[in-house]
Amino acid sequence: xxxxxxxxxxxxxxxxxxxxxxxxxxxxxxxxxxxxxxxxxxxxxxxxxxxxxxxxxxxxxxxxxxxxxxxxxxxxxxxxxxxxxxxxxxxxxxxxxxxxxxxxxxxxxxxxxxxxxxxxxxxxxxxxxxxxxxxxxxxxxxxxxxxxxxxxxxxxxxxxxxxxxxxxxxxxxxxxxxxxxxxxxxxxxxxxxxxxxxxxxxxxxxxxxxxxxxxxxxxxxxxxxxxxxxxxx
Numbered sequence: 161x162x163x164x165x166x167x168x169x170x171x172x173x174x175x176x177x178x179x180x181x182x183x184x185x186x187x188x189x190x191x192x193x194x195x196x197x198x199x200x201x202x203x204x205x206x207x208x209x210x211x212x213x214x215x216x217x218x219x220x221x222x223x224x225x226x227x228x229x230x231x232x233x234x235x236x237x238x239x240x241x242x243x244x245x246x247x248x249x250x251x252x253x254x255x256x257x258x259x260x261x262x263x264x265x266x267x268x269x270x271x272x273x274x275x276x277x278x279x280x281x282x283x284x285x286x287x288x289x290x291x292x293x294x295x296x297x298x299x300x301x302x303x304x305x306x307x308x309x310x311x312x313x314x315x316x317x318x319x320x321x322x323x324x325x326x327x328x329x330x331x332x333x334x335x336x337x338x339x340x341x342x343x344x345x346x347x348x349x350x351x352x353x354x355x356x357x358x359x360x361x362x363x364x365x366x367x368x369x370x371x372x373x374x375x376x377x378x379x380x381x382x383x384x385x386x387x388x389x390x391x392x393x
Contacts, residue, residue, distance in 0.1 A: 165191035170199030203236040209244045215251035224256040240264050270297030275304030290314045293324025301328035308333040319344045329358040336363040338377040340370040346390045355386040
């Protein structure tokens, strides 16, 4: 089944589930597909994102359980391909199972990704690009962990109103890019909270964009988060 340049609007609850257990049915997303409305969209099939999936309101629930009323097991999953984008725009994406989820392409915006806890390294693994904020706001992931790979580029834009804050238990890796908004020059010593939660690992490299001469933005690590700080050279 193909969904292209569509708006999924739910005020209550809408389901897509297989006709029978172990069905090969799947949903492919192309172009820009939006989830709007305060209700819940329950996906019981594999959903492959090849374009932009934008969750603006309500909840997208990837359901993996035995549904007694249907008499079958549903296995909802989001498969994000390289080059695709998951845009969190105030809504919630909820996973049922506690295994590792790999997000290729770009994950951006603000909102909530709900991951159950489980064994080992259960959580969400970013492997390409993570751009939290719009450019400010909160990006929540939990209670499962957020993981970055060595290939992940994480970008924060910092302006007069501040920047985004990621609230998650996070394992850091890859590159951190700190970008100043056009025309904004912070005072030396100004700090911004980037990550709030248990931290393991570090970024291999911290890049600066739009930073004036004589200044640098650095990452300061603590057990409970990461702070960006403006320092003089």
